[in-house]
Amino acid sequence: MSHEIELKLALPRRALPALRRHPLVAAAEKCGNALTLDNTYFDTPKLQLKARKVAVRTRRQGRQMLQTVKCAAVSSGGLSQRPEWETAWTGDFDFSPVDDPATARLLERHREELVPVFTTRFRRETRRLVPQEDVSILLMIDTGAVHVRTPDGIEREAEICELELELESGRAQDLLDLACTLAQDLPLMPADLSKAERGYRLFLDTPAGALRAETSTLEPGHNVVEAFRGLALSCVRQWQGNAATALAQGDPDAIDPDNIHQLRVAHRRLRALLKIFAPALPEAFAGTWNARLRDNANRFGDARDLDVFHAELLEPVTPEGLADAASMAALLETVRAA
Known part of the structure; x- marks a missing residue:
């Protein structure tokens, strides 16, 4: 198991040229050519993995096929830390690398029920920034879309345009420091929703309404x-x-x-x-x-x-009883002349 520590930042597509020209991004080492990543997310017809905040994904990356299991974590300010298990995809699910007992039992219990729910397809440009000794950060620019086709044949799509900062070595604070520096010159917005969460919202056609205060999670033992x-x-x-x-x-x-x-x-x-x-x-x-x-x-x-x-x-005003257009025009002329 590995723990992924990343900070996700959304930006408008029009800002991509400025992002690539930014001195910190332009000076970062290129990690190969840009790749197109095709991802399929799986769940049961009743979305029982989503209910337990577990995501199962397969990814085609060039000639390589991978299977990834992720457990959701609370994201604040775009920063998240979540456990993940990755292995080669051979056409059948292999959950043997998952060493969290509860997650492994959940996956094995529903293995035969898993079906594709939504897909993502995006182009990823990856660079490595080493701002100081013992700190290494991957900068990944993702552009593409989340695509859903419901059982009723309804198709929906949402754009992906984001910058992911992934910590290879260093502290989570190093990601925040870099994000703050970039945000001084670029229209970056912390993005707390993962691609998986966006896919589920699209699948369920969940409206993006106003976000109200969360229920408190304070416990007696907290200092x-x-x-x-x-x-x-x-x-x-x-x-x-x-x-x-x-x-x-x-x-x-x-x-x-x-x-x-x-x-x-x-x-x-x-x-x-x-x-x-x-x-x-x-x-x-x-x-x-x-x-x-x-x-x-x-x-x-x-x-x-x-x-x-x-x-x-x-809004409560009704037109009944108001002056007609000619009278209103005359009133306006009187006011202007006053």
């Missing part, structure tokens, strides 16, 4: 720092999930106002946490982030105010 981290990362997921959904709308008028509202809710929750946990946090950390979050939330204040103005004042 103060663990409690703050868990609650704060939940707020970050709510914030970034709503921002990503809003940005995914091609037409600004199509953005659900509730996405902006829930984004601001996440900001308020984070600021409240900073105030409550301030005695246990470094003073500079709490002060700096409180100011940043305040300023960021204010950027969305006007949008929320306009939404409330429309919903509570304009």
